[in-house]
Amino acid sequence: MDLHFNQHAPDAEEIAAVDGCLASVPLDGDRRQHLLPVLHAIQGRKGWVSPGALNHACLRLDVPPAEAFGVADFYALFQTRPHPPLTVHVCDDIACRTRGAEALCAEVEAALGPQGESRDGVATWHRSPCLGLCERAPAALVIAAGHPPRERDLAPATGAHVLSVLAGAPVPHPPLSVSVPQAGQPGLKLLARVGRIDPASLDDYRAAGGFLALRRAFEMGPGAVIKEVVESRLVGRGGAAFPTGVKWQGARSATLPRYLICNADESEPGTFKDRVLMENDPFSLIEAMTIAGFATGCEKGYLYLRGEYPLALSRLENAIARCRERGFLGDDVLGDGVRFDIELRRGAGAYICGEETALMNSIEGRRGEPRNKPPFPTEFGLFGQPTVINNVETLVNVIPIMIEGGKAFAALGTERSTGPKLFCVSGHVQRPGVYEAPFGITLGELLDLAGGIGGNGRLQAVLLGGAAGAFVTHDQLGAPLTFEGTRAIGATLGSAVVMPFDDTVDLRQILRRIAQFFRDESCGQCVPCRVGTVRQEELLHRLATDRPLGSVGEEVALLKELGQAMRDASICGLGQTASSAIESALARFPIFQGTQETR
Amino acid sequence: MISQDAPDAKIPVPRGPVPMPPPPRPRRTVELTIDGQSVAVPEGATLLDAARQLGIETPTLCFLENLTPVNVCRICVVEVEGSRTLVPACSRKAEPGMKVSTDSERVRLSRKLVLELLGSSVDLSTAPQIQDYMERYDAKPERFGPPAPPARAGERDAARPGHHHPPGVPHDGCAATVGQPVKVDNELYVRDYSKCIVCYKCVEACGTDAQNTFAIALAGRGFDARISTEYDVPLPDSACVYCGNCIGVCPTGALMFKSEFDMRQAGTWDESQQTATDTICPYCGVGCTLTVHVQEEKIVKVTSPLDNDVTRGHLCIKGRFGWEWVNRRE
Structure with a gap:
């Protein structure tokens, strides 16, 4: 590509960050897909992506600077203006609000100054959407640029914890029983190993029955694996509840190469189950992805992990490395001639990348803008190839299905919601x-x-x-x-x-925070969502401050019209559901005078 | 037949008939129903194509015949029986047996809201087409409150992705807009992003759909999403080659010839006094058709017809802007 570069030059550290990131990847094919890893490397080293660093990345990856800037400027964890190296992201979302998020924000503000500013040029802080640590609220994430960069999630967080981490002092993780009160109890299927094994140890995992499901799958063959998954009536756990077996069957007849993606971009406010699984039983996800890859005929799997999950990142990186060493991943898995490997990709602060097609664009080194469907990913997915994409919990369910069979799995739960x-x-x-x-x-x-x-x-x-x-x-x-x-x-x-x-909670403030979330996380591609989420928040602000335009009834009618248009005309699920919680609250609770439906 | 003048007359002429490409396979047709009328379209045609074939007018903003559909404005949405949401007519392919409504209550509501959302956030004063649509769908943008005053220069470009702009701060009760000062950084064209509806057309024209220059792209996120060079550098520092193809596709006048912008500022721009004459560009051998717009015996801008076989509406800097000397009398 004939690219034009401005005069900004990278410094030695920036060159080292970019080149170091690209040292171990093949650059013969599509190079743009390495853009997010490279931006992470620059951000991690310097705390922001400077024009010179971006130029060097674009030169190496053959991407136009305007486009690469547009990508960097899409993700909340990348800074495109000079930024202090130490950043504290403090969650002020709905779960943390019930457990002292505002008090934590006040403590951090007292120590570091107003949000987004920096007294010493070294540290600053930002309010953050849900960090996925809700069970231990209030939560914060500290990121320190450097070589190597440090990242630490804190929950429950105090101002003192935040300052300790900023100073480089150790702060212990709370015991697992806080996050998983059932840990160690008998009869658990998905959490069976959580808390019982060392999540860093492949031997522990194997001693606890690890990789038996994969062996069983190899014995059965791909067709029989899919048959069991169909019989289990497993449906997706990410939110859309699509039958997994049907998705896998569709992939079997698709053209090659095809890709498997594990959607680990868990960002829905209040959701943290996938994080807990990945942190405490990372090998099970590797095993489950391998079974899925084997069954659907994918030789390459991408694990797209939420950017704000540092502990899950290190544990999964370790698990993948151990599995490669011991032949559980690679060109000859278990010595059975099956080829399958996993590439871990990090998100960078964008809820929308949990939408499957936005996630694929993100892996390809683009802005996380959802694609119009059809065509669906099973036909036209990652890199334009047929792609199977499943949520973390969905995949982990495949392990008990392999061990006990689809029918036994389906016996648990109800007729239409099994397992x-x-x-x-x-x-x-x-x-x-x-x-x-x-x-x-x-x-x-x-x-x-x-x-x-x-x-x-x-x-x-x-x-x-x-x-x-x-x-x-x-x-x-x-x-x-x-x-x-x-x-x-x-x-x-x-x-x-x-x-x-x-009943002490002011639901109006919760609704405003939800409206704010969608406004901040809209990708901005389509009009109903880009502007509609702004108008929705403005409208709730007017209602909450008792200054409606016209009557409350007129405002509520307008909110419903807006919700209908967002639901009907938005490209993806974000815009389509951005009004659902708000409309449900207005219909069921006497939040604003005269809005409650008579039931 | 190789002539005697050919550089190497010894190359043997192949015997037999001249090889021809195989005849195009007849395209299958797809039959569907739109607003109760049956229509047959070639396989691969969109719902927009099918509606147009029936003479049903469907509003479009981000769609243009010479660009890849991006289906982001959502003004062309139609209702397809059995579909949970409305679908964009500009890019959804016609399927056999589809039952489509282009004027149902749901369709009219979504189109109206899309127009109100644009009308309440963007300056549409140089977008007569959208104003016509607003009348047709009875759109009332003022339902969302009075527009907030414009941002300072550079303020919108500095927004962090995901950073929250609380409503009511600093203009309580107002509807947020994309208002901001015009960017004037070169002699040929201006960028007034107060008028930008983010239809992606300019980015497509600058990219693989026409120019392959990639000087501009989408930056930011959500309501702060915007068209930008890298780090918002002025156009002369960017990859821009001033082909002006972005101006050619802009539906709202956000991108405008400097000549038109200056005349509008001076109050002398008058389209009723303008003539448009097609001619062939004199600069090179490609033979692009130019449409020369003249007011008071001066060229005020140059465009090219969208349906022209040579240009598809696109030109280069010479054809688009290389006429200043015609206006010089000395």
């Missing part, structure tokens, strides 16, 4: 955490399992399914937590977020 399920319980609850229960447990039973309502003990509302989900009332605690059961009460299981709020 075990992980729930992300946070907010006003006594013991927040990841809980495993069979589909069909009621909302009330799950909250009891988590010790009952926290806060002042008086339940006001439960948010089900995340920011793209719905609020339900006390009357709906008897609803079974299944895909069909939540649909019957006008809600969705989504990513299995269960977030109760006590």
